[in-house]
Amino acid sequence: MSSVVDTTQIFKENLFAGKVLLCSGGGSGICRGMTEAMVRHGAKAVIISRSKDKLEKAAAEMRQATGGEIIAVAADVRKPEAVENAVQKTIEAFGRIDFLINGAAGNFLAPFQDLSYNAFRTVIEIDLLGTFNLTKAASEHLKKAKGSIINVSATLYYTGLPYQQHAGSAKAAIDALTKHWAVELGPHGVRVNGISPGPIGSTVGMKKLSGAFRRDENGGHSSIPLGRQGETMDIAQATVFLNSQGASWITGVTLVVDGGCWMTTAPVNYPQMVLNPPKLARL
Ligand code: COA
Numbered sequence: 529m530s531s532v533v534d535t536t537q538i539f540k541e542n543l544f545a546g547k548v549l550l551c552s553g554g555g556s557g558i559c560r561g562m563t564e565a566m567v568r569h570g571a572k573a574v575i576i577s578r579s580k581d582k583l584e585k586a587a588a589e590m591r592q593a594t595g596g597e598i599i600a601v602a603a604d605v606r607k608p609e610a611v612e613n614a615v616q617k618t619i620e621a622f623g624r625i626d627f628l629i630n631g632a633a634g635n636f637l638a639p640f641q642d643l644s645y646n647a648f649r650t651v652i653e654i655d656l657l658g659t660f661n662l663t664k665a666a667s668e669h670l671k672k673a674k675g676s677i678i679n680v681s682a683t684l685y686y687t688g689l690p691y692q693q694h695a696g697s698a699k700a701a702i703d704a705l706t707k708h709w710a711v712e713l714g715p716h717g718v719r720v721n722g723i724s725p726g727p728i729g730s731t732v733g734m735k736k737l738s739g740a741f742r743r744d745e746n747g748g749h750s751s752i753p754l755g756r757q758g759e760t761m762d763i764a765q766a767t768v769f770l771n772s773q774g775a776s777w778i779t780g781v782t783l784v785v786d787g788g789c790w791m792t793t794a795p796v797n798y799p800q801m802v803l804n805p806p807k808l809a810r811l
Pocket of ligand 1: 633634635636637638642643644645646647648650651732733734736809810811
């Protein structure tokens with residue numbers, strides 16, 4: 529069970545009433561929180577990812593927590609026919625798509641020499657091609673609804689973080705897509721933005737990646753300018769804002785939501801970590 533993600537104390541409760549969200553990766557972590565927040569503001573939601581059981585469980589828990597309408601559709605974002613089917617199921621269930629969140633991602637720490645050809649390609653396919661595939665499949669519906677797209681990105685490539693070239697280069701390309709789509713879809717009334725989350729406690733990403741980032745010796749977060757680790761709520765608030773009319777003249781922007789973390793967080797033991805990389809356990 530994830531913690532409650534409720535932004536209705538900050539933003540108007542019925543902000544997204546009558547609207548529909550399609551979210552890849554919505555079965556867990558940050559994207560589940562983004563979905564829950566949107567539903568609490570009245571949106572109906574379809575969440576997609578590969579694991580049907582995990583998705584069904586997440587949808588049931590969110591329905592119970594919010595009283596909202598959320599359905600699960602299993603689809604691998606790497607497969608165009610699977611995402612087209614997910615879009616079709618969304619239209620059959622709810623009749624429209626106003627919001628798209630491209631959140632499905634895969635990542636792990638891997639030194640260059642341990643990153644196989646297939647490992648690099650796998651992450652590019654999930655993150656970058658997955659984002660392209662789902663957006664292409666949903667784009668006509670988003671145009672019809674004059675909707676909003678949020679691409680979930682990362683700050684990894686801003687500093688060339690070691691062990692992260694696969695995810696970093698995928699996210700760099702996703703940020704490029706955010707701009708290209710903002711330009712091409714803007715005249716159709718569709719806004720396209722990104723969110724780059726910092727370290728968010730208790731997520732799979734945090735568990736998998738935190739070993740590569742410096743924290744102070746006592747395990748605190750004093751190297752983060754705003755002095756704390758992030759929460760899913762931080763990303764949910766940015767999501768609700770970017771999807772709301774409050775952001776009606778904002779497009780092509782990737783909003784970094786990380787407490788200033790990327791500017792001050794250094795890799796652990798650099799350059800030893802690249803000259804003598806440890807054997808990393810697979811999580
Ligand atoms: N380090 C190095 N290489 C790894 C790895 C790791 N920790 N995990 C997987 N790989 C490699 C595999 O060995 C394989 O390469 P190979 O064929 O040369 O051996 C390649 O990556 C594909 O792995 P596979 O497990 O077949 O792919 P998958 O599509 O089933 O899984 C992953 C994709 C690897 C990204 C998997 O971790 C995943 O599905 N993650 C989803 C959740 C997630 O990572 N979230 C992160 C949020 S930040």
